[in-house]
Structure formats: structure tokens, C-alpha cells
Amino acid sequence: MIQIAVERGLLAWAAWVWFVIAYVVLLFRLIWRARERSRFATGAAAGLLASFVAYQTTALVHYDLGIEPVAMILFFYFGLAIALDRITKDPAAIDVP
Numbered sequence: 001m002i003q004i005a006v007e008r009g010l011l012a013w014a015a016w017v018w019f020v021i022a023y024v025v026l027l028f029r030l031i032w033r034a035r036e037r038s039r040f041a042t043g044a045a046a047g048l049l050a051s052f053v054a055y056q057t058t059a060l061v062h063y064d065l066g067i068e069p070v071a072m073i074l075f076f077y078f079g080l081a082i083a084l085d086r087i088t089k090d091p092a093a094i095d096v097p
Helices: 002-008 010-034 039-059 068-089
Strands: none
Touching (some): 002 010, 010 039, 010 068
């Protein structure tokens, strides 16, 4: 996070912090909503939250967005969380209780 502030400026750092908070809130809401609908979706959302917390822990001391495979996996997880969020909002989308 310090690298983002130094390299891109405080506005980019503030945008990244806002994005991190919004993503964590999305994941907590997803876990809460998915608990009633699907154990698989709940487990996947909990895994996404755990992986993001682990990523942010390493990102405190190391600039992980500069490593392409790590950034690609991170953005894949973002997309997976958004897909799970949309699936759990549609009652007909979940077929496994």
C-alpha cells in the first residue's frame, strides 16, 4: 500500500483503500446472503475473503501488484466474487442447496 502512495500519489492510494473496503464489505454481505442459499457459495466466498486478507497482509510490506501472475489471480478472484454475488441474487441460479 505504501508503494501505491509513493508511486501513484495519495489520490490513487485513497482509491485503492476505498476499493479494498468496498470489496471486503461485498464479501461479508455475500457470505451472509449465501449462508441461507448454498454451502458451496458460502465456502467459496469465505475462501475469497481469506485469500484477499492473505494478499493484503503480504501487500503491506511488498508491492504485489507489480507481479503479473499475482495480479492476474487477484483480478480473477474479484471477478469470481462478483459472479457469486450475482448468482446468489437470482433465486433460480442456485441448484445445489
